Amino acid sequence: MMKLYYGPGACSFVPHAALEVIKAATGTDFETQTVKLHKGEQRTPEYLALNPLGLVPVLVEDGKPLNQILAICDYLDRRYPQAGLLPADPWQRAQALSMLAWMNNSVHPTFTHVFRPTNFASGEAAQEDVKALAVTRFREHLERIQAMIGHASPWLLGDKPSFADFYALVFLRWGGFAAIDPASLPAYKAFVDRVAALPAVASAMAREGINLDTYKA
Numbered sequence: 001m002m003k004l005y006y007g008p009g010a011c012s013f014v015p016h017a018a019l020e021v022i023k024a025a026t027g028t029d030f031e032t033q034t035v036k037l038h039k040g041e042q043r044t045p046e047y048l049a050l051n052p053l054g055l056v057p058v059l060v061e062d063g064k065p066l067n068q069i070l071a072i073c074d075y076l077d078r079r080y081p082q083a084g085l086l087p088a089d090p091w092q093r094a095q096a097l098s099m100l101a102w103m104n105n106s107v108h109p110t111f112t113h114v115f116r117p118t119n120f121a122s123g124e125a126a127q128e129d130v131k132a133l134a135v136t137r138f139r140e141h142l143e144r145i146q147a148m149i150g151h152a153s154p155w156l157l158g159d160k161p162s163f164a165d166f167y168a169l170v171f172l173r174w175g176g177f178a179a180i181d182p183a184s185l186p187a188y189k190a191f192v193d194r195v196a197a198l199p200a201v202a203s204a205m206a207r208e209g210i211n212l213d214t215y216k217a
């Protein structure tokens with residue numbers, strides 16, 4: 001049985017929600033293992049054997065680990081095409097991967113600068129500066145996603161909810177932690193409410209023990 005290692009509220013939510021979609025579409029069950037990032041569980045020798053970078057997610061299939069969200073998304077789609085997680089048409093599929101690559105290699109690392117400024121500057125003032133600029137850049141990314149949502153039909157990758165929608169939910173939640181008020185991105189917020197109401201997404205959120213209410217004024 002496939003097993004996903006995830007951190008509650010982390011980017012691992014993207015494959016987690018996808019596994020729930022696959023389960024609903026095909027009956028394929030999966031196991032999960034929580035990795036408490038704040039407790040450093042991603043740096044134990046056992047975990048580093050699965051992912052030497054000490055990051056979630058890891059998908060284990062037949063006892064073998066697969067790292068990196070994009071690779072996991074591609075694998076899940078090819079293994080369970082019935083779930084319709086990525087478009088079948090080659091051009092549409094490449095466009096979908098383009099959006100996911102941008103989310104994974106640009107939007108996501110911008111937030112890493114907000115969350116862990118100590119990784120990017122040594123002095124306290126410099127860290128505050130890194131964080132403040134990263135919040136500005138992150139907000140710009142959220143506005144780009146809001147513009148993409150304006151063209152969603154009805155989901156970001158087309159007629160079926162998928163990875164990009166789940167990533168969009170994760171990013172808006174993270175924005176709340178960075179004091180970005182979701183009410184200031186109303187179309188984005190309405191979209192995420194719609195994503196969160198999907199039964200597969202609601203199941204993954206319940207298992208992770210997370211909600212959308214991360215913003216504190």
Ligand SMILES: N[C@@H](CCC(=O)N[C@@H](CS)C(=O)NCC(=O)O)C(=O)O
Nearest residue numbers: 010011037054055056057068069070
């Ligand atoms: N590019 C990686 C990014 C993974 C990543 O950044 N994971 C974060 C959580 S969102 C993590 O595990 N952080 C733990 C840490 O920094 O110690 C992927 O796609 O899997």
